[in-house]
Amino acid sequence: MTLGKRSKSVDQASMTPDAFAALRKAGSSRRNFLKSAGVLIVGFSVAGPGRKLAAQDPTNPTGLVDANQVDSWIAIAADESVTAYSGKCEFGQGFSTVQTQLVADELFVPLSRVTLIFCDTGITPDQGVTSGSQSHPTEFGAGGLRQALDTARDALWTLASQQLDADMSQLSAKDGVVFLKSDPTQWVSYGQLLFGKRFNLTLNGQAVPKDPKQYTVLGTPVPRIDLPAKATGQFQYVQHVRLPGMLHGKVVRPPTVGATVAGVDQSSVAGLPGKVQVVVKNDFVGVVADTEWHAIQAAGALNVTWSPGAALPDQNTLYAWITQQPSADSLSVDSGDVDQTLGNAATKFTAQYLHPFQLHGSLGTCCAVADVRGGSGAKASAKIWSCTQGVYPQRDSVAMVLGIPNANVRVIFAEGAGCYGLNGADSVCFDAALMSQAVGAPVRVQYSRRDEMMGADSYGPAHVMNLRAGLDKTGQILTWDYEGWTLSRGNRPNATTPGNIIAGALAGFPTPPVTPAAARPPATFSNNSNAAPPYITGVVAGNPPGGQGNVSSQRVLVHTVASPFFTGPLRSPDRLQNTFANESFMDELAAKAQADPVQYRLRHLTDPRLIAVVKAAASAANWATRPSPNPANAKTGLVTGRGMSCVLYEGNNGYCALVAEIQVDQATGVITVTRLVPAQDSGPVSNPDGIRNQMEGGAMQGLSRALFEEVKWRFGSGVITSTDWVSYPVYQWGMPVPVITSVVMNPSDVPQRGAGECTITLTAAAIANALFDATGARLRQAPFTPDRVLAALAARS
Amino acid sequence: MINPAVPAWLVPTDIEGADDVSAYSLTVNGGSYAVDVDDPNTPLLYILQENIKLNGPKFGCGLGQCGACTVLLDGQPIRSCITAISDSAGHQVTTIEGLGTVDNPHPIQQAFIDEQAMHCGYCISGPMMYGYAYISQNPNATRDQILQALSEPAAGKLLCRCHSHVRMLNALVRFAQGAA
Numbered sequence: 001m002t003l004g005k006r007s008k009s010v011d012q013a014s015m016t017p018d019a020f021a022a023l024r025k026a027g028s029s030r031r032n033f034l035k036s037a038g039v040l041i042v043g044f045s046v047a048g049p050g051r052k053l054a055a056q057d058p059t060n061p062t063g064l065v066d067a068n069q070v071d072s073w074i075a076i077a078a079d080e081s082v083t084a085y086s087g088k089c090e091f092g093q094g095f096s097t098v099q100t101q102l103v104a105d106e107l108f109v110p111l112s113r114v115t116l117i118f119c120d121t122g123i124t125p126d127q128g129v130t131s132g133s134q135s136h137p138t139e140f141g142a143g144g145l146r147q148a149l150d151t152a153r154d155a156l157w158t159l160a161s162q163q164l165d166a167d168m169s170q171l172s173a174k175d176g177v178v179f180l181k182s183d184p185t186q187w188v189s190y191g192q193l194l195f196g197k198r199f200n201l202t203l204n205g206q207a208v209p210k211d212p213k214q215y216t217v218l219g220t221p222v223p224r225i226d227l228p229a230k231a232t233g234q235f236q237y238v239q240h241v242r243l244p245g246m247l248h249g250k251v252v253r254p255p256t257v258g259a260t261v262a263g264v265d266q267s268s269v270a271g272l273p274g275k276v277q278v279v280v281k282n283d284f285v286g287v288v289a290d291t292e293w294h295a296i297q298a299a300g301a302l303n304v305t306w307s308p309g310a311a312l313p314d315q316n317t318l319y320a321w322i323t324q325q326p327s328a329d330s331l332s333v334d335s336g337d338v339d340q341t342l343g344n345a346a347t348k349f350t351a352q353y354l355h356p357f358q359l360h361g362s363l364g365t366c367c368a369v370a371d372v373r374g375g376s377g378a379k380a381s382a383k384i385w386s387c388t389q390g391v392y393p394q395r396d397s398v399a400m401v402l403g404i405p406n407a408n409v410r411v412i413f414a415e416g417a418g419c420y421g422l423n424g425a426d427s428v429c430f431d432a433a434l435m436s437q438a439v440g441a442p443v444r445v446q447y448s449r450r451d452e453m454m455g456a457d458s459y460g461p462a463h464v465m466n467l468r469a470g471l472d473k474t475g476q477i478l479t480w481d482y483e484g485w486t487l488s489r490g491n492r493p494n495a496t497t498p499g500n501i502i503a504g505a506l507a508g509f510p511t512p513p514v515t516p517a518a519a520r521p522p523a524t525f526s527n528n529s530n531a532a533p534p535y536i537t538g539v540v541a542g543n544p545p546g547g548q549g550n551v552s553s554q555r556v557l558v559h560t561v562a563s564p565f566f567t568g569p570l571r572s573p574d575r576l577q578n579t580f581a582n583e584s585f586m587d588e589l590a591a592k593a594q595a596d597p598v599q600y601r602l603r604h605l606t607d608p609r610l611i612a613v614v615k616a617a618a619s620a621a622n623w624a625t626r627p628s629p630n631p632a633n634a635k636t637g638l639v640t641g642r643g644m645s646c647v648l649y650e651g652n653n654g655y656c657a658l659v660a661e662i663q664v665d666q667a668t669g670v671i672t673v674t675r676l677v678p679a680q681d682s683g684p685v686s687n688p689d690g691i692r693n694q695m696e697g698g699a700m701q702g703l704s705r706a707l708f709e710e711v712k713w714r715f716g717s718g719v720i721t722s723t724d725w726v727s728y729p730v731y732q733w734g735m736p737v738p739v740i741t742s743v744v745m746n747p748s749d750v751p752q753r754g755a756g757e758c759t760i761t762l763t764a765a766a767i768a769n770a771l772f773d774a775t776g777a778r779l780r781q782a783p784f785t786p787d788r789v790l791a792a793l794a795a796r797s
Numbered sequence: 798m799i800n801p802a803v804p805a806w807l808v809p810t811d812i813e814g815a816d817d818v819s820a821y822s823l824t825v826n827g828g829s830y831a832v833d834v835d836d837p838n839t840p841l842l843y844i845l846q847e848n849i850k851l852n853g854p855k856f857g858c859g860l861g862q863c864g865a866c867t868v869l870l871d872g873q874p875i876r877s878c879i880t881a882i883s884d885s886a887g888h889q890v891t892t893i894e895g896l897g898t899v900d901n902p903h904p905i906q907q908a909f910i911d912e913q914a915m916h917c918g919y920c921i922s923g924p925m926m927y928g929y930a931y932i933s934q935n936p937n938a939t940r941d942q943i944l945q946a947l948s949e950p951a952a953g954k955l956l957c958r959c960h961s962h963v964r965m966l967n968a969l970v971r972f973a974q975g976a977a
């Protein structure tokens with residue numbers, strides 16, 4: 001391979017500077033690298049030496065990336081530099097740093113020698129979407145980056161053992177050099193072993209990962225690799241992709257939900273500066289101009305006649321409306337004896353919890369740059385720069401939108417503002433692609449705040465959650481019944497469903513409907529996004545328990561109804577809402593049993609790791625063991641309280657417990673969170689500072705969602721009224737900043753689990769429980785606005 | 798168009814009313830720029846982002862409600878998304894690029910790095926520039942005073958949606974302690 005000489009086939013403009021520099025370092029181009037590199041024959045290779053690798057070329061998006069091949073994940077150059085390729089994105093959660101640590105640790109190379117390239121179709125492995133706290137389980141699990149690294153490391157050590165004429169067990173490695181334990185002067189470097197060749201190995205499922213106890217780079221607080229550029233304004237976000245000849249597009253969206261185009265008066269923008277072009281496709285309307293400001297002016301001036309939109313449900317009666325709609329139903333577990341057990345219980349209790357539609361509300365509105373060449377059809381092609389969570393699903397869906405083979409579409413990830421799920425990132429790609437296709441030039445589209453909030457952002461759906469339980473005379477829970485309603489319209493787009501998001505739907509692609517269906521008896525237990533509380537056994541059809549508790553009479557039933565608005569995953573999707581209900585209800589049961597909320601949880605939990613985080617959070621918070629509410633508190637004035645909540649995220653991911661300490665002004669209804677104490681167990685810790693950062697940010701974002709956030713609209717007119725940060729208030733600078741005391745468990749003998757969505761799942765319930773502890777008032781509807789707090793205070797018995 | 802960094806395609810040469818194009822001079826991070834703009838209401842943000850190709854001030858809302866576009870105008874933090882080019886001309890504009898670089902970060906930038914005080918970092922111009930302006934004037938500022946400064950009504954709303962507030966406040970306190 002040649003180093004330092006740039007191949008003409010590499011289009012520098014098509015890559016971010018970082019990615020290009022890394023690619024240059026790895027070789028002139030990936031395809032040239034693979035072509036020119038010899039094949040490394042390793043003794044135990046399971047891949048035949050004659051096996052042909054698919055071409056992988058950053059300029060040729062038809063290249064397939066075979067995720068079973070080590071070379072798709074890792075390249076070691078003759079100059080000892082290491083380049084890793086990954087399908088998991090960076091959104092500010094720090095996972096690019098963690099993946100770099102993983103490469104350094106498993107390969108025994110210095111961090112500074114590692115370059116990570118992620119999320120670029122045709123270059124990086126297809127790892128679906130980066131979401132759902134699944135990055136750690138995926139990259140550290142079977143078929144992920146770690147397995148590729150371990151396979152590569154074993155190959156290198158095998159070569160080294162031949163070279164050094166020593167058994168593998170006599171070898172050690174450091175800084176990319178394999179040496180004899182008995183005589184470190186006998187060594188050979190990776191670069192010397194490989195000579196720039198490729199591995200030509202399939203991933204070995206039997207390759208043994210490094211024992212976390214042996215970590216030297218993982219497990220340490222490596223500073224985020226992206227922060228210096230972000231702190232100094234030198235970081236290139238997707239908003240800063242600038243192409244020669246690039247134009248600026250703006251969308252013109254229906255003013256009301258469901259409105260359709262009746263007419264577009266192109267003369268309304270004639271004479272405006274900026275060489276304005278209008279793009280219309282079904283109900284998709286956009287304008288393109290030479291500068292962003294000209295495009296904004298044109299979008300505002302364009303006269304579009306819209307048909308009336310669909311009637312929206314009355315927000316005042318939304319929750320009753322939801323439960324009256326036809327629904328697609330799903331049973332997680334049903335022991336069949338819930339009604340009977342309730343009938344026999346000494347104490348019966350029911351409660352209903354309500355959670356609103358909420359926005360992702362990314363701070364930067366979504367942006368994409370599309371360069372579509374050749375119109376549509378087999379010879380057309382497209383390059384898209386996107387802050388999507390999934391470059392491959394987006395490649396496939398945008399290909400369908402454009403009528404271009406997906407092999408001719410390349411999607412290149414460029415970081416945007418934190419997305420927290422399905423914000424407008426995918427939708428804005430469709431917008432940019434449609435406009436670029438129409439005008440035949442590269443087009444950059446960044447939404448206005450209003451574009452983003454009313455439609456492009458696929459809202460986290462509203463929830464209604466009805467809970468029932470029966471207790472025996474000692475307060476033990478005999479039966480637990482969860483019945484919940486949520487809404488759905490669309491979801492992440494994929495190859496067959498561009499209509500899952502607003503831009504695809506406006507362009508004429510159908511949004512798959514919610515098809516009402518009765519629940520079928522479950523064959524296996526499902527946590528169903530935390531609809532199942534931790535306290536049940538989760539036993540279905542004689543299978544091993546899927547729950548974390550000891551309540552054996554149980555039912556968990558979820559209804560999904562059609563949403564008036566587009567919906568999609570929002571950080572801890574459905575899980576935050578379900579846990580708000582379940583953990584508030586558990587607190588109410590503890591009060592019925594006159595038990596301490598922590599002790600009461602522990603009475604019903606069997607999972608030792610969940611028990612451990614509950615105890616750890618309580619201990620770190622100096623939890624005073626007593627029932628709630630606090631009998632010492634006055635019924636007026638400023639009072640304080642503490643609340644606990646806990647969860648095993650999705651029943652199989654991170655363990656977390658959180659204590660919230662609050663002040664409540666009983667005259668104004670204002671809640672002030674003074675301290676948050678989370679304890680988390682996500683398995684071996686990759687980056688102790690990184691996990692704390694995630695815990696803190698999640699807890700605080702949970703605070704914002706619990707206290708402030710609710711999408712609003714006008715009944716009848718179809719107008720969404722949450723269109724900016726005044727009409728959609730969130731936690732903001734200047735508000736009291738709570739103290740956060742994080743406890744991080746670090747077990748070494750269990751698999752890595754997710755960390756990004758644990759604390760956010762718990763904040764709302766912990767605050768509601770703290771409010772009850774402080775005042776005896778129970779809030780069962782989020783957000784906990786002062787008027788709702790005052791109403792709950794007034795309703796105290 | 799004096800700034801050679803601006804490509805020709807950006808220059809509106811053949812548009813209707815091109816005779817009305819005005820040249821505005823402004824100083825950005827110590828460098829002098831003249832930009833031709835046909836609309837004096839064009840927000841400064843777009844000039845910084847498109848013409849001068851800066852990445853530090855960012856579009857968040859276009860309404861002065863979030864602070865992602867914050868720059869210093871003659872040392873005072875303003876929202877460049879709602880500040881017209883005609884009001885910026887002749888003034889000194891400082892973006893976070895003007896404070897320091899990756900190789901030589903300003904102490905306030907180093908404080909944010911030391912505290913690992915961000916997630917996505919998109920909002921950073923807001924808390925960094927408001928904090929910088931206040932602490933520079935009040936080197937002995939306390940934690941509470943800094944927090945209060947970030948909530949001045951004149952500042953409008955200032956947001957971080959990744960909710961890194963705890964660490965960002967720590968970073969500003971660290972900077973203040975170093976500055977004192």
